Amino acid sequence: MNKEIFSHIPCGQTLPQNNIHAVSVSMPSLQDVIDYEEQTPEILEKITVAYPRFIMHPYLKLLAKYLKEKYKISDSYEVVLLSSKKAVEVVSSKYFIHNKIEINEPFGVILVQNGTSQLQKVLKFIQHVGYNLSSRLAEDYLYKVGIISKLHQENLEEKTKAKEILISNLATAYKQPTKNICLNPSGMNSMYCVLKGLKDIQAKNSRTILVQLGWLYLDTMNIVNHYFEENKIFHDISKLDLLEEFLKKDGLKVSAIVTEIPTNPLVQTVDLEKLKNLCKTYSIPLVIDSTFATPYNLDLNAYADIYVESLTKFACGNADVLMGAIILNETSKISFISQEFFKHCDEPYIKDIQRMAFQIKDYKKRVKKISSNTKKLVEYFKTASFIDEIFYCLQEKYATNYKKLMIDEESICGIVSVTFKKDFQKVYDNLNFAKGPSLGTEFTLLMPYTYLAHYDLITSKEGNKFLEKISLPINLIRISVGTENIEEIIKEFEKINFI
Template identity: 70%
Template sequence: MNKEFFKPIECGQTLPVNNVHAVSVSMPTIQDVIDYEEQTPEILEKIQSGYPRFILHPYLKKLGLFIKEKYLISDAYEVVVLSSKKAVELISDKYFIHNKIEINEPFGVILVQKGTCQLQKVLTYIQHVGCNLSSRLAEEYLYNEGLINTLHKEEVESKDTAKDIIIQTLCDAYSQPKENICLAPSGMNAIYSVIRGLNSIQSHNGRNILVQFGWLYLDTMNIVNHHYSQQKIFSDITDLDLLEEYLKENGLKISAIVTELPTNPLLTSVDIKRLRKLCDKYNIPLVIDTTFATPYNLDLRDYADIFVESLTKFACGNADVLMGAIILNKKHNLSHMTTEFFRHCESVYVKDIQRLAFEIKDYKTRVKKISSNTKQLVKYFETCSYIDEVFYCFDKNNKENYSQTIIDDNSYTGVVSVTFNKPIKEVYDRLNFAKGPSLGTEFTLLMPYTYLAHYDMIVSKEGNEFLKKISLPIDLIRISVGIEPINEIIKEFERIKD
């Protein structure tokens, strides 16, 4: 029965399986991951789609070729489609690209001259800012032009009610008014808009240093690098003494402190009460990425000034919608600045909203089931001889930091990271769970985190030393726990005992 419950998924298959709008892709072996990172021709033939900010969706490729033919664009240029004309202006101004093209389309188009270094810079910046064109918009466009024969069938909510369903769910979850919530086409676009807003507002006050507290998600740090000439990184989220000493001298120069709670992928937590007191002392806005915590596991309303959440994860639960949200905390008097924080967000395509509205109705139920499974899986791991280290949000070193913020006894964030006392290939390749990027899915999803997020550091001596410095194990496997029966999840891990 165990082998029937979790079945191998071939490399390159979408996750979820057979879903053209999937945001993850199967990489079932460590060698697949290495080949992907090294971009071997064999793996590129297998992996045609993946996380939309990293891999160009097949529909976007097809759309780019169609636009090139439709507008008779010279082969000297590469066509890049974007979420909007506003995004085109952003990219054009940043990289001094002014290859004019007059179009009448419901999206943006930018022309990048071939044979220059600009193309990779543009694609990387789009990845960081999250202004990718929706695959559902591309799908509908191609269908209407007769370039594809079918539309993907999925359950959705009505156009008339979909956005209200999402906003109201977030209003209830975060206890905030509707006007304090803004949707974005990805979590990174939400982060980008907040950082741009902070930069614009705080620079007038002489506050031009942004503090990144903890080793944050890579693209969050990249956005900061793009928009702040001065930033300070504190990689150890548990060392508030170091932060406090820094603030004694620089507190009035800080535009904001950005952190994740808990951190990705080591699930470390900050002493949130003490951090809030430091922010209050120097009047520093605190931005918290709550994607891992979710509003249902940790109650952070007394602490964050601004919440940012990737709705692609637990709110969606099916890894088939890219979306994010900014939530301003009414308790911390930033409501009068909503325009500045929200105006940099790209618009969200209506069909993405309709799909997420259907999925988000199960958000709370999904999170509670995942939390319960996570708690039981952690207990199992703590008895396993083949496990080296287990990282989860209630680890014994940080449990006291959550004592006043947990909502109930089962509030384990739905991610566990582990290292094994066996080679990673032996463990990862043998398990039949879905394996690929992303998290927050109803199906258990494994990711060799350091291999996919920091492969360049794995293959260099300096990178290895840096990974040791920030205590990030190379052979770490991040487990996004699903809603499957917990006994089946545990049975699958039992397969690697021998």
């Protein structure tokens, strides 16, 4: 009897398993997810490593404790670690924080008073802007001072060549010069640096409105709210006539339009031809989060002025590096000064760059395999009696828009979201795929998207109405299709027939 390749992964196990630098964590039951969202003591004992912008890595906790003792810091202060001293300036200036003691470390440290609302605000802000300290930097520091006895063993590119390999791979993928690419310690930090740059530019040209097109990733929307007092949101990307009417009135006040191609989690693609023409009419920069598309699925060169990609996802493929990139389009008709965006950027830790440089060499091959698997999985879902709705990049309403951008006939985004005709909790609990946050992994990864991203909306009547208004199903599973044998992936989904 053949051994099944998918098996139950206990709650709290890292994804990938046995990897201290993993950015995802197993939440195998819907109750695990609910307990995590409600922060029950039992779940917090199990989940010690998760997406680093949401849960503090255990090495960062150890490092904060060590620094507290090293600098004799009072218990009335919380030690908060940041990616750099530049990050300290950003956070400190927003929350008027001034360390009362001199702290000299090769990364950022701020002291925030315990028992105040400020601490939670600071931690939330860091989550949104992505200035997180690298777990690999913390690991090296702790090893050097003898707090931990061994380092995680992993494949790394040579230190002297790693950054060049990483940047050149991205330059080739995006068909851009290397000077137009900048790395960041997270994908959200890339988005923050772009939006902060746009904010600086708008102060000079009186364009005060930022347009958000589509239901964007949670923290992108949070950054928009932090930095743009005036913003306009168009939830339905299929109704560009509403945007057009708005631009007729206020187009010359718009500093940029931000969107995702395709959108997360409903995998919808806007009519980029029409959108770009609108941008051209009013000289508006178009910022595209290309994480889902990847430069190997879609050609966005004729449309994007600025790309933002979370390299943590498909570029890494193993969910064990937090990193992002900003890519400025050389062919853009909008005049940009790269320093306006790159000046806010932090250099990722060298070992993260080494790891990403090793992983990115298989980027194209990985995406092509995932694309092929996704096509076959969608065809299976179309005939499956237990499926209610399928959201994928070639769904009829958006197919023409997507096809115009495809690099080849296999270039389908590796994300599929589905709802079911069967009990959602039973379906989720009984599937043995890896289940947790993140996407773009070589292993198939499921996420109950609305529960993990918008639990606050699920738990209120007003929130439920809003979710209905934007057509975001509560009982939706987002599937990040992996590179495993497609027959095995389908075989695992077949279990739903017997639930």
